[in-house]
Amino acid sequence: MDLDHIRNFSIIAHIDHGKSTLADRILELTKTVSGREMRAQVLDTMELERERGITIKAQAVRVTWKGHELNLIDTPGHVDFTYEVSRSLQACEGAVLVVDAAQGVEAQTVANAYLAIENNLEIVPVVNKIDLPQADPDAAATEIAELVGGKPEDVLRISAKTGAGVAEVLDAIVERIPPPSGDPAAPPRALVFDSSYDQYRGVVAFVRMVDGAFAAREPLRAMAQGTRFEAEEVGFFSPTMKAAETLGAGEVGYVITGLKDVSRLRVGDTLTSERNPAPEPLPGYKDVKPMVFAGLFPTDSDDYPDLRDALERLKLNDAALFYEPETSQALGFGFRCGFLGLLHMEIVRERLEREFDLDLLVTAPTVAYRVLERNGEWVEVHNPAEMPREVDAVEEPYVRASIIIPKDYVGPVMELNNDRRGRFDHLEYLSPERVLLAYELPLAEIVLDYYDQLKSRTRGYASFDYDLAGFREGELARVDILIADEPVDALSMIVHRDAAYARGKALVERLRQEIPRQYFDVPAQAAIGSRVIARETIKAKRKDVLAKCYGGDITRKRKLLERQKAGKRRMKQVGAVEVPQEAFLAVLNLNDGSKR
Amino acid sequence: MRPPLLGSKQLPAFDRSWPGSTAASAKPPRPLSGIASDASVRHLYVHLPFCAHRCGYCDFVTVVGRRSQHAAYVDGLLAELELERELLAPQLETVFLGGGTPTFTEPRELERLLAGLPAAAEVTVEANPETVTPVLAALLRRSGVNRVSLGAQTFRPALLRVLDRVAGPDDVRRAFYHLRDAGFDNISLDLIYGIPGQKPSDLDADIDEALALRPEHLSCYELEAKPGTRFTHAHGEELQRQAEAMEGYFARVVETLVGAGYRWYETANFCRAPAAEGRDLRSRHNLAYWQGRDYLGLGIGAVSTVRGTRWRTTPRLGPYLTALREGQRPLRELEPLPEAVRRAERLMLGLRLDEPLPLAPVAEELDARALSRLERLGLARRTALDGGAAATPGEREGALTLTTRGRLLGDAVTADLLA
Numbered sequence A: 001m002d003l004d005h006i007r008n009f010s011i012i013a014h015i016d017h018g019k020s021t022l023a024d025r026i027l028e029l030t031k032t033v034s035g036r037e038m039r040a041q042v043l044d045t046m047e048l049e050r051e052r053g054i055t056i057k058a059q060a061v062r063v064t065w066k067g068h069e070l071n072l073i074d075t076p077g078h079v080d081f082t083y084e085v086s087r088s089l090q091a092c093e094g095a096v097l098v099v100d101a102a103q104g105v106e107a108q109t110v111a112n113a114y115l116a117i118e119n120n121l122e123i124v125p126v127v128n129k130i131d132l133p134q135a136d137p138d139a140a141a142t143e144i145a146e147l148v149g150g151k152p153e154d155v156l157r158i159s160a161k162t163g164a165g166v167a168e169v170l171d172a173i174v175e176r177i178p179p180p181s182g183d184p185a186a187p188p189r190a191l192v193f194d195s196s197y198d199q200y201r202g203v204v205a206f207v208r209m210v211d212g213a214f215a216a217r218e219p220l221r222a223m224a225q226g227t228r229f230e231a232e233e234v235g236f237f238s239p240t241m242k243a244a245e246t247l248g249a250g251e252v253g254y255v256i257t258g259l260k261d262v263s264r265l266r267v268g269d270t271l272t273s274e275r276n277p278a279p280e281p282l283p284g285y286k287d288v289k290p291m292v293f294a295g296l297f298p299t300d301s302d303d304y305p306d307l308r309d310a311l312e313r314l315k316l317n318d319a320a321l322f323y324e325p326e327t328s329q330a331l332g333f334g335f336r337c338g339f340l341g342l343l344h345m346e347i348v349r350e351r352l353e354r355e356f357d358l359d360l361l362v363t364a365p366t367v368a369y370r371v372l373e374r375n376g377e378w379v380e381v382h383n384p385a386e387m388p389r390e391v392d393a394v395e396e397p398y399v400r401a402s403i404i405i406p407k408d409y410v411g412p413v414m415e416l417n418n419d420r421r422g423r424f425d426h427l428e429y430l431s432p433e434r435v436l437l438a439y440e441l442p443l444a445e446i447v448l449d450y451y452d453q454l455k456s457r458t459r460g461y462a463s464f465d466y467d468l469a470g471f472r473e474g475e476l477a478r479v480d481i482l483i484a485d486e487p488v489d490a491l492s493m494i495v496h497r498d499a500a501y502a503r504g505k506a507l508v509e510r511l512r513q514e515i516p517r518q519y520f521d522v523p524a525q526a527a528i529g530s531r532v533i534a535r536e537t538i539k540a541k542r543k544d545v546l547a548k549c550y551g552g553d554i555t556r557k558r559k560l561l562e563r564q565k566a567g568k569r570r571m572k573q574v575g576a577v578e579v580p581q582e583a584f585l586a587v588l589n590l591n592d593g594s595k596r
Numbered sequence B: 001m002r003p004p005l006l007g008s009k010q011l012p013a014f015d016r017s018w019p020g021s022t023a024a025s026a027k028p029p030r031p032l033s034g035i036a037s038d039a040s041v042r043h044l045y046v047h048l049p050f051c052a053h054r055c056g057y058c059d060f061v062t063v064v065g066r067r068s069q070h071a072a073y074v075d076g077l078l079a080e081l082e083l084e085r086e087l088l089a090p091q092l093e094t095v096f097l098g099g100g101t102p103t104f105t106e107p108r109e110l111e112r113l114l115a116g117l118p119a120a121a122e123v124t125v126e127a128n129p130e131t132v133t134p135v136l137a138a139l140l141r142r143s144g145v146n147r148v149s150l151g152a153q154t155f156r157p158a159l160l161r162v163l164d165r166v167a168g169p170d171d172v173r174r175a176f177y178h179l180r181d182a183g184f185d186n187i188s189l190d191l192i193y194g195i196p197g198q199k200p201s202d203l204d205a206d207i208d209e210a211l212a213l214r215p216e217h218l219s220c221y222e223l224e225a226k227p228g229t230r231f232t233h234a235h236g237e238e239l240q241r242q243a244e245a246m247e248g249y250f251a252r253v254v255e256t257l258v259g260a261g262y263r264w265y266e267t268a269n270f271c272r273a274p275a276a277e278g279r280d281l282r283s284r285h286n287l288a289y290w291q292g293r294d295y296l297g298l299g300i301g302a303v304s305t306v307r308g309t310r311w312r313t314t315p316r317l318g319p320y321l322t323a324l325r326e327g328q329r330p331l332r333e334l335e336p337l338p339e340a341v342r343r344a345e346r347l348m349l350g351l352r353l354d355e356p357l358p359l360a361p362v363a364e365e366l367d368a369r370a371l372s373r374l375e376r377l378g379l380a381r382r383t384a385l386d387g388g389a390a391a392t393p394g395e396r397e398g399a400l401t402l403t404t405r406g407r408l409l410g411d412a413v414t415a416d417l418l419a
Helices: A019-029 A047-052 A079-090 A107-118 A137-148 A166-176 A301-317 A342-355 A407-419 A450-457 A497-514 A554-569 A581-592 B067-087 B107-116 B134-142 B157-162 B169-181 B200-212 B230-242 B245-259 B284-290 B317-325 B339-350 B360-365 B368-376 B404-408 B410-417
Strands: A006-013 A060-065 A068-073 A094-100 A122-128 A189-198 A202-211 A219-222 A228-230 A233-237 A241-244 A252-256 A270-273 A292-298 A322-328 A332-339 A360-362 A369-373 A378-381 A391-406 A423-429 A434-442 A463-473 A476-483 A493-496 A522-528 A531-538 A571-574 A577-580 B043-048 B092-099 B120-127 B147-153 B187-193 B217-222 B262-266 B269-272 B296-298 B303-306 B309-313 B332-336 B380-383 B399-402
Touching: A006 A019, A006 A079, A006 A107, A006 A166, A019 A060, A019 A094, A019 A122, A019 A166, A060 A166, A060 A233, A060 A252, A068 A166, A079 A189, A094 A107, A094 A137, A094 A166, A107 A122, A107 A137, A107 A391, A107 A463, A122 A137, A122 A166, A292 A301, A292 A322, A292 A342, A301 A322, A301 A332, A301 A342, A332 A342, A342 A360, A360 A581, A391 A407, A407 A423, A407 A434, A407 A450, A434 A463, A476 A497, A493 A497, A497 A522, A497 A531, A497 A581, A554 A571, A554 B303, A554 B339, A554 B410, A571 A581, A577 A581, B043 B107, B043 B284, B067 B107, B067 B296, B067 B317, B092 B284, B107 B134, B120 B284, B134 B169, B147 B169, B169 B187, B187 B200, B187 B245, B200 B245, B217 B245, B245 B262, B245 B404, B262 B284, B284 B339, B339 B360, B339 B410, B368 B380, B368 B410, B404 B410
Parallel strands: A006 A068, A006 A094, A094 A122, B043 B092, B043 B296, B092 B120, B120 B147, B147 B187, B187 B217
Antiparallel strands: A060 A068, A189 A202, A189 A270, A202 A252, A219 A228, A219 A270, A233 A241, A233 A252, A292 A332, A292 A360, A322 A332, A369 A378, A369 A391, A391 A434, A391 A463, A423 A434, A476 A493, A476 A522, A522 A531, A571 A577, B217 B269, B262 B269, B296 B303, B303 B309, B309 B332, B380 B399
């Protein structure tokens, strides 16, 4: 196919605005799938994706429309996956921006539109769900035109559900989106924009051919890493894998590498031919770093090897997942894991529990901190327990947050943001009724329960998105929790100095309720360095004996003791104090929820 | 004191395969296999389930009223005794009649039962104050009973009502003097503390009232609100609210009674000190339980432990009577007691006593590190056993005693000590 007849595009939208439905209709209309094969959300293969209605992995499907080859590169819709969105967008020349006719522009619409503009993509704006009774296509079209520039009348009006207007979308893709540029005669170069792992065929690379062509059986090389392999097969998705003889310039498809080790082929690398190598690789993606961290521990310590295997396997398909072994005296052996954001964490956790049948204990999420040590060196800290006690400065990640709300909720949301150390940036009226609030917020303030709070203060009307704005210095302190003068690593936290007292107090109060009384008084303390900021005492128990024990009571009493004994085996030892794992759980849950 | 009854649903299903439990057998049943006919059991418990009414907090096997069945029940007990007589030593040490309310049993039937039971050095009957008349006291006395355990529970009228008790404070005093007048020189009083609404001053007053009667023996129990009882349903929440305030009651009871010259010889039991009395006033029958001796229990719901097997007789009156009328053993739940379990029980029960527990017999079940920790915390003490230079290896292991605090925390301490 010559370049002029190829179009590579993505569909971008806020969650539930109809991206997947539109993709389904396109597959149907172009007869890529027959009606019989059609099921909702064909592109979302993972069970979890189908259930949550979100897309995790980017995929590329080739369809044919009026003599043109259109490659639809699917993108994840959620904020945590900005990384994957931008990867997908780099493989395209255009994007269909979908907005719900009843909801209008939402926070993710804005974030995704900006990403598309940053990547120099031609945007095809679409208002969807015009069949809904509460639809206001004109208002939505005006909002979208204002966002991306252009005239409201250029915004297409469709119903992906009924199929109305979808053909016009395909026409607009052909007419408005430019064909790919690239040199079919040059030495081949292909950008790896994603990969997947198949246990029989090894690493499958999703590529966008820029120059030249690849053929099956051709020896290839990943330019940055130097990995060499033979292309076992090349082809494209339509929507299932279809082998082809070649992949040519401008096309999107896959290369089966046969590599058994996913780390040998990085997303963002450039593939070239071994026989006719390109002199320069394509510009790669910036390496994204996980920003949200949490400890994952198996509830049953015997499951540790299973957890390790499961993380290894998840990592094969999730380059953004980071993990390293972590040992906690309170929780045993586990892993400190890094995630792009909260949803990413939630999805990894659910996949571990659901697909690998693991029972997990997750510590309160924290963020990556940059710490200037006394020796003048900057180090990154992912675990409060590793934060040096003596530091010259601490920096924490901030995000630029866009919050779109009905104007009546501006007050409550500003109050929430102030509580969370937010810095107001600006306020914008998207329409007479709807407001965009732009704030800078510390990431640490949103990882716990910000989204829940936001939803509850706006009766569910708020939409929220963020992207990272870099590190800023903060008045942060490491708060340690001590039980009977022994620090408990799993409970250490890094908090703003102003919040340290309240957080420490809530935590030791909870510990007092959760730790069973011992033979002696047990102090539970929160401390910054050697300074105790909150203290509670778990009073020694004064009596623990069944009053009555005669001939008929002996068996019952013995069984009670056996149970008591079994309970003790599940206790974690903190110094001289026995603490049930449930107590840690309860305290960690507190961190998770309504601590403020 | 209290009848040896097991909480229900704890043991394996009733065993129907016993020799003699099949209806076809005409011969008298043979003794349980594994329990040799070697007559060795020296302690006999007899359960008399009848009560005038059921107290709300009670979870024992009781039968309300049914006066017409008292005679049949005594027939059953005596028949059961005959079936098991081979287990009993020629001379028993103790017999204990518990309930229920043994003294609510028709006097004629009670007398017939006592006449049919083997003699023993200590024969105890539990009595409710309202049932003790001079006539009944005399009946017990002439039937060979030499110890009475009187269920006083409390002397506060309001608290008695909370417990559904029929007797008033004066009934308790009157019953006590009737017994004294009949010649009983070994009387025990039961007290209950931790009753909903009981203030520390109520507790002090109860102990004072009890001490004023100068009983030889006192049993003091914390009220156990067992799940499922009418009482727990009515008072459970209140008890939970009071739990912390009442935590000190046990220590208060111990302190007061020890101060008054009583020996705290078992977790819940006190007796006048031997030095003042010239005789050992501990309950010999109950000591048998705590020292891990074998005992035979007769009657519905009664528990026996005879060399490595424990069993509990059916708690149902009808089937019990039917089986014995036909010369069969009633249905029983069996629980085998392997050596390790018996050692664990020895430890658990032995630590309730004030006497040092020899360590050698229980050493295998003992967590040595836990013991050292408890010693450091001042809850347990290892002592030498007498034996001097000629000490056997067992004696050199020494013995274990819990301190006062250790005894107040006895269950936690025992759970720690069990390996």
